[in-house]
Structures are given as C-alpha cells and as structure tokens.
Amino acid sequence: MEKLTLNLPVLLPDIPDVKDKCVTRLISTLEGREGILRAHIKSNGEPTSQLCIHFEPDVISLHRIKNLARQAGAQLHDTFGHLLVEVSGIRHPRHARTVTRRLQRLEGVVDAYAGATGWVRIEFNRSMITKYNILEMLEAMNLPVKQRANSYQDSITLVDGQPESSKQDQEQQKGSGEHEETSESKYESHQHKELAEKDDEHPKDKHDHGHNDAEHTHKHEEDEESHEHAHDHDHGGIFGEKTELIFSLICGGLLTTGFGLSYVSTVPGWVSLALYIGSYFFGGYYLVQEAYTEVRAGNFEIDFLMLIAAVGAAILGEWAEGALLLFLFSLGHSLEHYAMGRARDAIKGLADLAPKTALRKTDGATEEVLVEKLQVGDIIVIKPNSKISADGVIINGESSVNQAPITGESVPVDKMEYENPESIDEDVDSIKDKYRVFAGTINGNGSLEVKVTKLAKDSTLSRLIKLVNEAEAQKSPTQQFTDKFEKYFVPAVLGLVVLLNFAFLVINEPFSASFYRAMAVLVAASPCALAISTPSAVLSGVGRAARGGVLIKGGRPLENLGILKALAFDKTGTLTEGEPKLTDVITFEGADEQELLRTAVAVEGLSDHPLADAVVRDGKQRLDGIDLPEAEDLESITGRGVKAKLNGSTVHIGNAELFEEADGIKLSDDLKQKVEKLEGEGKTTMIVRNGDRYLGMLGLMDTPREDAKDVIQKLRNMGLTHLIMLTGDNQRVADAVAKEIGIDDPKGNLLPEDKVEAVKKLRESEGHVAMVGDGVNDAPAMANSTVGIAMGAAGSDVALETADVALMADKISVLPFAIGLSRKTKSIIKQNLWISLGMVAILVPATILGLSMGWAVIGHEGSTVVVVFNALRLLGYKA
Structure with a gap:
C-alpha cells in the first residue's frame, strides 16, 4: 500500500515548547486514527513548527487529517488544498481508475481519487499546482466540471448575475478550514484564469474563501438551462x-x-x-x-x-x-x-429536499426570496404543511415537524418557540433541539416564525449532501x-x-x-x-444510510462498522438524557414534601448551577403552582453546596461534607446511612437544612435514555460481545447506569485522555472498536477508535466533521440499523x-x-x- 510523508506548517498558539500537553494531545489524536502511521513535531526554533505526518492516502485523506488536527487544537496553514468536484463523463469504475491514475501523476498532486459516480477528490500542494491547473487538466480529459447555480453546495450567492460573497460569509470561511468545492456546467477559460489569479494572490490564506471554484457569471435561468443540457448529454450522443x-x-x-x-x-x-x-x-x-x-x-x-x-x-x-x-x-x-x-x-434526491425559496419577513411584511439570499438573523415564515427553508430557531409559534428527511425519525417532533430570542446569537450552539429546525424538514399544522442561524450553503442538509458526496470519493x-x-x-x-x-x-x-x-x-x-x-x-449502502438519517463517510467505515465486536459508549448525552432530573424527594424529622420542595426551590432559584436548574424545574412541576417564599443572600460554598436566608433563617443545601464543616447540628448516623443508600444507587444527593432542622434530601440523576436498554440488548443479539461505558462521573454513578441498561464494563472517573487510553486498550484486545459519543468532547477518543460514531449530528458541524459515522438524530436507536446495514x-x-x-x-x-x-x-x-x-x-x- 502506498505511504506518504508530509511536513505541514502547524501553529500551536501559546505553547512554550513541543513537550506541552497540547502537543501530546495533537499527536495522540492523529496517531490513533487508522491510516496514520506516525505523527511528530519538528521544531526549528521558530514560532511555526513542522507537523510531520506519515500516512496511507488510500486509508485517510489529507483533508481528514487537517480536520482532526483542528479538533485537537492545532491551527494548520492551508499549504495543502482539498478540492472536491463533480464532473461529467466518467462512465464506469474502470474509467474512473484511469482518471485517478492520470491525476495522481500530476506534479503537486498529493493524492487523487475519482469515483464512478462522477465525484473527484484531489489533495494538492498549493505551491506546486493551482486549482486552475487541475480544472484545466479535467477539461483536457473531457471531464467538464458540473455546476448548479441553485445548489445548496455553492458557497456564493448570485446578485444580478454576478458572484458576490457577503462579508459575513468571508468571516465565517476564514477560519473554517473547509474544502473548496464546485459543482455543475462547463467552465470557460476566462473563469479558470480568474480562479487561478485568486488562488495565487492568497496562497497561504487560512482559507481560500471557500468554494470560489464555483463562481460563474450566468444568471439562474441560464444555469438551470445549461445544467439540463449537460445532464442530457452526460454520455455524449444524439440521444x-x-x-x-x-x-x-x-x-x-x-x-x-x-x-x-x-x-x-x-x-x-x-x-x-x-x-x-x-x-x-x-x-x-x-x-x-x-x-x-x-x-x-x-x-x-x-x-x-x-x-x-x-x-x-x-x-x-x-x-x-x-x-x-x-x-x-x-x-x-x-x-x-x-x-x-x-x-x-x-443520494442526489437529498438535494431536492429543501425548497428553493423562502418567505422572509421584513418590517411586518413578507416577501418570497431565493434561499441563497437569506442571511443569518433574517426572520422567515413557515406556513403549515410546508417545507422548512433554512436552519434556525423558532421565535414564534408551535408545531410538530417531520424530521425524517434529515434524521430518519419516523415520528414528528414537537417544536416550540425559544423563550429568549435576543440571546440566540450568543448561544446558538447550545440551544436545545426542541427550539431548532432544519432546512428540508416538513412543518406540521402550526405556523412558525424562525430566525435564520445558518446560510443555505452551511445548513445541516447542505453539509450532509456535501459529506455524502465526499464519501463517494x-x-x-x-x-x-x-x-x-x-x-x-x-x-x-x-x-x-x-x-x-x-x-x-x-x-x-x-x-x-x-x-x-x-x-x-x-x-x-x-x-x-x-x-x-x-x-x-x-x-447503494451510503445512499440507503443517508435516507435513514445516518451519514457514513465512505466505504471504509461502512465496511468496518460491520466487523465490530466491541463498542465504547460515552455516558452523558449518549446512554443518558444528558441533563439531571429530580428523582427522589425524601423527608426527615416530620417535615412534609411540600415544605422541603418550597424551601429547596426558593434557594436554588438564586443559583445558576445545572443541578439547581433541575431542582427548580422539576420541583415547581411537583408543587403545581403553589406559592414560593423568597430567599436572599445566596452564598456558594465551592464543592459543597449553598446557603441563603429564608424568612430570617439560614438554609443550607448541599452534600454530606457541607454539614460536617458548617455550623450547627451535624448529620446523624441514621441520616448518613440514608444518604449513602441513595448515593449507592448512583444518584447525586442534596441535603436540605433550615436552621438546625433537617427537612430532608433530594436525589438527582442523569437518567438513562428510554431506548438505551433495548438498544444494548439488540446489539448483543447482533453479536457484539464487549460493550463498555466511559464517563467522567464517579464509579458508583457509572455502575448504577450500567446495571440499569445492561452495560457489562462501566469505567468512571475518566478524564478525556483516560478515555483515549481506554479505547486504545480495547482496540488492542478486540482488534476493532467503535466509540459512540457526541463528537465534541469525545473527539480524541473517537479519533483513536476504528470507527468514530457521533450522535445528534444534525446542527453540529463539529460532530459532522469529526465522526466517521454520524447519527443525525439525537437518538441511539438508529445504531443497530447502521450496523445491520453495514453487515x-x-x-x-x-x-x-x-x-x-x-x-x-x-x-x-x-x-x-x-x-x-x-x-x-x-x-x-x-x-x-x-x-x-x-x-x-x-x-x-x-x-
């Protein structure tokens, strides 16, 4: 198998030397990935060090390596470019191999692969060859590049027939590290020249301003016509x-x-x-x-x-x-x-899911515009029973939305308006799915107003199409x-x-x-x-997976997924719901449940801790509208709990250690036993004392997903013999969750680097292992697995880029489908x-x-x- 060695300029900001932990993490992330033989830093005593990578281009692409490095915290200069284009004229796999060999022989091309479906992937050294040279070579081989004017894959909008990138586009693209991509109609010579000049002007720009190869000067109508013409004559001939x-x-x-x-x-x-x-x-x-x-x-x-x-x-x-x-x-x-x-x-049917136009609301009036003209922050109106035209957050209205085209979910999902529209821009990535909608999904009976959070070219659907096309290559x-x-x-x-x-x-x-x-x-x-x-x-397999809400990035993960015998799961948000819930309310010394909850909710309402949020949310639900007293003077006691004033009395809420240190009556042995019993079940305890009187304690737990136990059983029935759970929570919590859902090997108290080591050990013993996580915090562990599987990838660019397999829905139930399809x-x-x-x-x-x-x-x-x-x-x- 062919092996390549490349030296990539890599910027490691604020790192004093190459022995820093960040460098170790970068090396570990890269070397764990299948196809990377070795990675090491070559320092020349300058601010910019050399990242030397030995890899097999048939197993992993250079573009993938650069994405992994970015996830690990390294900023890579774009010395090497990545081009993904769709061409007309590739007739069958044998012809595709001929094209591949000819491209690989071009000086400056690091690696190239042409697929039988017409998608061509090229990694190239910008200092030796330009996009212009590559595109000219494709035309010389009678392989004109296709281009869709109205495509979700285009990176520019067309204004009066001329290409125009918005300032916001350029700012987003500048650090994104995304690959250049073009899509349909024959390029003309002057267009190639323009591209080459742009490429040569900024050879070391952090990003080439994206997909400039797609620029052209045709109007929408003319492009649609040329696209039809190109399609009709793909194979050349009078018929x-x-x-x-x-x-x-x-x-x-x-x-x-x-x-x-x-x-x-x-x-x-x-x-x-x-x-x-x-x-x-x-x-x-x-x-x-x-x-x-x-x-x-x-x-x-x-x-x-x-x-x-x-x-x-x-x-x-x-x-x-x-x-x-x-x-x-x-x-x-x-x-x-x-x-x-x-x-x-x-696969191409995915591109037809999204509507071509949207109803944009401006100053109370609506106008129909092309989706390419929508900008982040625009308000669009979604009528009942119509397709949603952009990714965004609901700011008005409620409805059920059919997300099957994106996530594969068979049951419509209830959506509601976000309670704080002014803060959308600040925390868009953390907004829960029940407030978010995606382009290409289908609205139910309610009317919605949605604030656009992504441009058409950056929508979840657009990225899905782009990554599926790359999977073909x-x-x-x-x-x-x-x-x-x-x-x-x-x-x-x-x-x-x-x-x-x-x-x-x-x-x-x-x-x-x-x-x-x-x-x-x-x-x-x-x-x-x-x-x-x-x-x-x-x-066929990749296409079927995409229709089922599973993105599989090519033949390698598709085949590897079917030979797995071991799976490692992250706990929080993967096997569990990802947020604590109030599970137990236990009263002491004659206090009733209402008094305990009113006291706890009043005090915790002043705190912004995630556990406090759970107490307030679930406590109010149990109290069902009962009036609450007003607490004041909240004081946080780090690692222990909080205290506050309530009706002139001091209230303490926290763990057992808090009451060993705080003034007043200590916990009795009987109360300690009750606390230990609850914690033995894997729950977090919060003891409530008002003055010298212990009112009771609350038990909270990140509860397992409803379908987790059923999925684990299905995986065992499919022959997966070793299922482990990795979590940063304490071992008792890990054991409790594992016992409830049927995991046989829970590992708790793990730091991110500990998860990486656990995956490496499992890979050594089992040969092949998949890591299932959210694609963000679990990126290093996923990179060291045979197959990295990200859940809830819809709306998460990081998850889509990091994983080999992305489950678009935030549900683990589709995992057996993906493994079964692979087999x-x-x-x-x-x-x-x-x-x-x-x-x-x-x-x-x-x-x-x-x-x-x-x-x-x-x-x-x-x-x-x-x-x-x-x-x-x-x-x-x-x-």
Missing part, C-alpha cells in the same frame, strides 16, 4: 444520456437481422456482412473511445481487451460472435449506468483489494492470451483455432464484474466477489477447453449485470 443504450439496441437489432438473413439462401452474403459491420459500429462506438483513452494513458484495461477480442473475431471471420460480444458488452455497460444512476439518485478496503488484484491480473491475462496464440505449435490445430481460443479466454478472463462489484454496493453491505460485497471471481474461474478453463466465445460473452456480461443489481438490493434494506 442524450440514453445514447449508449440505444446504440446497443441498434447493434443487437443489426446482429439479429444479419444472423437471420444468413440462413436465407436467396440473400447475398454481403448483406449479412454489411449488417454485422453496422453492428460493430454501434456496439463499438463507446468501446473504441474508452479503449483509446486508456491506451493513451498507458493502461490496458478491460475495454481494450474486449476491443482486441472483437477485432480478433472479425479477423477470423466470426463476425456474428464479435458482434454478439459488442452487443452484450455495450448492453451491460448501459445497465451498469442505469444501476449506478439508481444508486446516485438515492473514498475507497473501501475491499475496493483497494480488487484494484490491486486487477493490477496484476490483467497483465497475467494478456500473457496467457499471448501464450495461447502459440498453442498450434503444441497441439495439432490451425493457427486460427488457437487465435480464436485466445480471444475467447480474453473475454472470459476480463474482470468487469469484479470492477463494479464493490463501488456499486458501497454507493448487509459487507455480505453483498462478498457475494459479488464470489460471483465475479467464480465466473472467471469457470469460464477461463472452459474456454481453454473449447467453450465458444459467444457463451463466454454471455457468462461474462451476465455476471456483471447480476452483481450490479445485487448491490441495488441495499437501497431497500430494512432493519
């Missing part, structure tokens, strides 16, 4: 995208007619020959183009082998068999395109194996064919018979089915490999022993069609 299929059917018709007339004695022989030649033309039209492209690039792929076999059949006078080969091969290609198109449509382990196998297999086939041409020297047969056998073997041994088997399954994908990939390699293993000996070329063609193309449609079954997967 648009169906040209190859129609040419194939014409080939078959001419072949059938010619073959039938050959048995009519009154028809001259040249008529059938003319029809066969016509069949050759239509069947070989695309084959010749592809073979020429490959040979010119120095590759001898399957298309070239097929062309040799067809020409060989013609030389032998076997025009009918040669025409049959071309007919079935071109028909197989057409069916491949259809099937891959089906899988692509499952990542190789899976099985695809790496098949590519490597073909690299040696095709030359071996050519060698065998050459040897078979000389069989007439060994056995008693004419040269023509040896040549025919060699051509038949050439057809039989061509691994078309092998080339398409893995990409089609991975694409089904892995199973179908294995089936496809057996079918493709098995057919080759059967046909090669059979053709050597005399099987005709016609049957070899039927077996060869039949297996190709079978593996593609077998992969499509994943689109209908149900857990």
